[in-house]
Amino acid sequence: MAFTFFFRDRHTLEHLSRLISDYTKGFSNIKIWDAGSAMGPEPYTFAMILSETIGPYAFRKVQVTASDIDEHDKYGDIIKEAVYPKSELVRMPEDIFEKYFKPTDKTDMYKIVPEITSCMKFLKHDLLTLTPFDSNFHAIICKNVLLHFQPNQRIEVIKMFNQCLEPGGFLVTEQTQPMPPECSHLFEKAVPDANIYRKLGS
Numbered sequence: 001m002a003f004t005f006f007f008r009d010r011h012t013l014e015h016l017s018r019l020i021s022d023y024t025k026g027f028s029n030i031k032i033w034d035a036g037s038a039m040g041p042e043p044y045t046f047a048m049i050l051s052e053t054i055g056p057y058a059f060r061k062v063q064v065t066a067s068d069i070d071e072h073d074k075y076g077d078i079i080k081e082a083v084y085p086k087s088e089l090v091r092m093p094e095d096i097f098e099k100y101f102k103p104t105d106k107t108d109m110y111k112i113v114p115e116i117t118s119c120m121k122f123l124k125h126d127l128l129t130l131t132p133f134d135s136n137f138h139a140i141i142c143k144n145v146l147l148h149f150q151p152n153q154r155i156e157v158i159k160m161f162n163q164c165l166e167p168g169g170f171l172v173t174e175q176t177q178p179m180p181p182e183c184s185h186l187f188e189k190a191v192p193d194a195n196i197y198r199k200l201g202s
């Protein structure tokens with residue numbers, strides 16, 4: 001199973017949420033792609049943080065597509081069911097846990113509320129095909145995935161992300177992943193203290 005957890009790198013996801021809030025004011029929809037989502041903690045965490053930032057009314061415009069290569073064909077069902085053991089939820093703020101998770105009839109298993117799950121869909125997708133399944137995203141989150149690729153694959157995947165972002169849209173990578181010089185004309189750093197990049201040009 002891929003390593004991931006709820007509220008991983010909360011600082012960066014909160015930054016992104018504020019940036020998206022400003023950028024999408026007046027938009028009729030907000031499209032987010034979480035690429036390499038594993039079994040859902042990251043896209044669900046971001047959905048909760050974004051809902052807190054923009055409020056439940058604006059959040060109804062949000063669509064998050066979580067994708068992963070999903071070698072064992074498990075992530076789609078896990079993400080759709082949205083039931084996670086309490087042991088995986090201990091790092092999250094108590095108020096968020098109370099608001100967005102409800103107990104199930106199974107001991108120590110909690111289900112994410114429909115306000116959040118209804119914005120989420122999962123697609124099995126291999127980033128290395130370099131063929132996006134959609135376009136016009138306002139943000140792409142791709143964390144702790146690029147490090148598994150060869151340098152030239154990283155460059156091509158980042159170029160693909162650039163192509164399917166809206167002008168001014170955001171790309172997020174993990175802290176340890178520098179923007180390759182071959183792609184630096186495509187993005188500018190959006191904040192000094194997180195790996196959030198803003199698409200340049202159209």
Ligand SMILES: C[S@@+](CC[C@H](N)C(=O)[O-])C[C@H]1O[C@@H](n2cnc3c(N)ncnc32)[C@H](O)[C@@H]1O
Nearest residue numbers: 002003004036038068069126127128143144145
């Ligand atoms: C370490 S997990 C990161 C999960 C989450 N993004 C996070 O940061 O917590 C890496 C994920 O990348 C996925 N992955 C690896 N190669 C991929 C590819 N070519 N296309 C799509 N996903 C891939 C793996 O299946 C795994 O779920």
